[in-house]
Amino acid sequence: MGTLTLIGIIIVSLLAGMESVMDEFEFHQPILACSLIGIVAGDPVPCIILGGTLQMIALGWANIGAAVAPDAALASVASAIILIQGGQGVAGIPTAIGIAIPLAVAGLFTTMIVRTLSVPIVHMMDGAAEKGSFAAIEFWQIVAVLMQGARIAIPAVALCFIPAEVVQAGLQSIPEWLTTGMAIGGGMVVAVGYAMVINMIANKETWAFLILGFCVAALTEITLISLGAIAMAMVMIYLHLSENGGGNGGSGNGGSKDPIGDILDDY
Amino acid sequence: MIDMADNKITLSKSDRFMVCLRSTFWQASWNYERMQNGGYAFAMIPAIKKLYKEKADQIAALKRHMEFFNTHPYVASPIVGVTLALEQEKANGAAVDDAAIQGVKVGMMGPLAGIGDPVFWFTLRPILGAMCASIAMDGNMLGPIMFFLLWNILRFGFMWYTQEFGYKVGSQITENLSGSLLTNITRGASILGMFVLGALVQRWVSIKFAPVVSSIQLSKGAYIEWDQLPAGGEGIKTAIQQFSSGMALEPVKVTTLQNNLDALIPGLVPLLLTLLCMWLLKKGISPIVIILALFAVGIGAHLIGLM
Numbered sequence: 218m219g220t221l222t223l224i225g226i227i228i229v230s231l232l233a234g235m236e237s238v239m240d241e242f243e244f245h246q247p248i249l250a251c252s253l254i255g256i257v258a259g260d261p262v263p264c265i266i267l268g269g270t271l272q273m274i275a276l277g278w279a280n281i282g283a284a285v286a287p288d289a290a291l292a293s294v295a296s297a298i299i300l301i302q303g304g305q306g307v308a309g310i311p312t313a314i315g316i317a318i319p320l321a322v323a324g325l326f327t328t329m330i331v332r333t334l335s336v337p338i339v340h341m342m343d344g345a346a347e348k349g350s351f352a353a354i355e356f357w358q359i360v361a362v363l364m365q366g367a368r369i370a371i372p373a374v375a376l377c378f379i380p381a382e383v384v385q386a387g388l389q390s391i392p393e394w395l396t397t398g399m400a401i402g403g404g405m406v407v408a409v410g411y412a413m414v415i416n417m418i419a420n421k422e423t424w425a426f427l428i429l430g431f432c433v434a435a436l437t438e439i440t441l442i443s444l445g446a447i448a449m450a451m452v453m454i455y456l457h458l459s460e461n462g463g464g465n466g467g468s469g470n471g472g473s474k475d476p477i478g479d480i481l482d483d484y
Numbered sequence: 485m486i487d488m489a490d491n492k493i494t495l496s497k498s499d500r501f502m503v504c505l506r507s508t509f510w511q512a513s514w515n516y517e518r519m520q521n522g523g524y525a526f527a528m529i530p531a532i533k534k535l536y537k538e539k540a541d542q543i544a545a546l547k548r549h550m551e552f553f554n555t556h557p558y559v560a561s562p563i564v565g566v567t568l569a570l571e572q573e574k575a576n577g578a579a580v581d582d583a584a585i586q587g588v589k590v591g592m593m594g595p596l597a598g599i600g601d602p603v604f605w606f607t608l609r610p611i612l613g614a615m616c617a618s619i620a621m622d623g624n625m626l627g628p629i630m631f632f633l634l635w636n637i638l639r640f641g642f643m644w645y646t647q648e649f650g651y652k653v654g655s656q657i658t659e660n661l662s663g664s665l666l667t668n669i670t671r672g673a674s675i676l677g678m679f680v681l682g683a684l685v686q687r688w689v690s691i692k693f694a695p696v697v698s699s700i701q702l703s704k705g706a707y708i709e710w711d712q713l714p715a716g717g718e719g720i721k722t723a724i725q726q727f728s729s730g731m732a733l734e735p736v737k738v739t740t741l742q743n744n745l746d747a748l749i750p751g752l753v754p755l756l757l758t759l760l761c762m763w764l765l766k767k768g769i770s771p772i773v774i775i776l777a778l779f780a781v782g783i784g785a786h787l788i789g790l791m
Contacts (some may be wrong), residue, residue: 235512239509241639243631248613249631262623266620266622268628269619273621276609277606279609318776319776335513338513345546347543347547349542349546351532351546354526354529358523361512398786403782404689405690405778406778407689412762414606414677415758418606419674423674423675423678426678426679427679427682429682434684434687441687445611448679449676455672455675456668
């Protein structure tokens with residue numbers, strides 16, 4: 218692996234690690250992290266496919282309140298590097314996904330450690346605030362985020378120094394039944410991400426739309442983008458109707474949030 | 485009175501824009517003690533420098549924003565907007581005490597997180613992520629590029645617009661936010677989300693059952709007899725003609741368990757699996773445990789020939 222590639226990997230892994238806590242540009246999302254690793258390593262296509270596949274699995278992984286999600290950053294960066302080093306191209310993707318999942322758990326623990334290490338950092342910032350030192354607050358804020366970046370960059374660089382032959386030998390020693398089985402498992406695990414998201418947004422009002430989406434998607438001619446457009450149109454129609462429909466409810470208090478409840482009340 | 489108005493310190497648009505840019509580092513020092521406090525103080529620095537000339541006032545302002553704070557990182561922007569308006573009033577001599585600023589911040593962070601988490605983390609990102617991932621899974625670079633551009637345009641547009649909104653309406657923002665607009669955004673987002681999720685379950689959860697339910701020997705004339713075809717291009721033509729007239733490719737019609745399930749409702753098993761996962765998650769089982777279990781099921785089912 219050349220020096221330029223190594224520098225590229227350090228930059229990408231720093232960005233992924235920083236974004237894993239900041240959640241702004243989303244460089245830690247598999248679709249970006251894996252693709253960028255692929256681009257700097259000069260073999261983008263398998264990594265973009267890996268990124269897309271991992272993205273499907275990681276859809277529901279989100280930091281909510283103080284709860285920290287499985288770590289997409291370490292999973293994406295490390296599995297993409299292993300995919301590159303393994304040299305199997307697209308064929309190596311199911312194995313890379315199988316490796317990514319335990320890495321997401323490992324990453325979860327390391328980010329929890331760094332988030333704890335940030336406590337003394339904000340104490341330093343307290344001290345800086347006490348003195349009115351703006352520069353010191355800015356300095357510690359950047360130190361904190363660089364710690365998160367290093368959390369991904371250090372294992373990424375370490376992986377680059379494992380000789381490619383060792384990675385290849387390791388990957389080739391995995392039997393066929395295991396990789397095929399993992400590919401089958403990989404087809405199923407996306408359901409977990411969807412289930413997490415559905416659990417968060419489902420309510421009595423929205424369930425019907427899940428069923429509609431499920432049935433319409435069986436028509437394979439409709440692309441995902443058109444499905445999104447159909448959904449947008451339904452949202453507009455639904456909100457419009459539910460706002461205007463409240464008027465003929467008789468009570469005249471300007472619309473009800475529960476049209477089905479109104480019908481039931483009328484009985 | 486006139487003198488005061490003339491000397492009024494106001495935050496310019498570029499001051500506000502700097503604060504918004506610094507909000508990128510909102511969660512940089514996220515910690516288990518006071519969570520986003522470092523980010524809050526960090527983002528407020530340009531405004532504090534502009535508004536307060538006395539060192540003591542600057543110190544007081546910095547300490548004010550080093551208190552506990554936690555919400556969704558993007559919906560922090562309207563709160564920052566309100567805080568900017570309050571700090572500006574305070575700097576101009578209005579009786580805004582620390583408790584009032586703290587009260588607005590803490591009072592808004594909960595309800596706004598209740599909007600930010602479902603809209604951004606559970607609707608926009610999964611949907612945009614899934615659409616772009618489906619493009620990326622063909623090895624197309626457009627997938628990641630679209631994801632990056634669309635997400636960041638939406639994100640920064642939202643942050644800047646809502647911060648300005650918060651700054652302009654000031655502390656009355658809570659009344660505005662409880663209005664129907666935000667309720668409708670949240671409702672609309674969850675409807676959109678549910679529809680697309682239904683589609684995603686159908687399209688992207690893949691389960692194929694391998695076992696053969698039946699294999700029937702077709703009668704002569706119902707399948708293409710490959711060894712009877714004329715040679716060369718003529719043979720290909722005949723084969724295509726026979727195929728399009730409904731003849732089978734193989735003399736034995738194999739029906740797998742999967743074919744039967746697809747005839748019922750395509751994607752039924754993925755739907756059931758998703759419902760099972762939802763139930764397990766509600767039971768408090770960690771998603772990682774479920775993911776590892778599904779990999780184990782995949783390997784096991786392959787070994788016994790089920791999948």
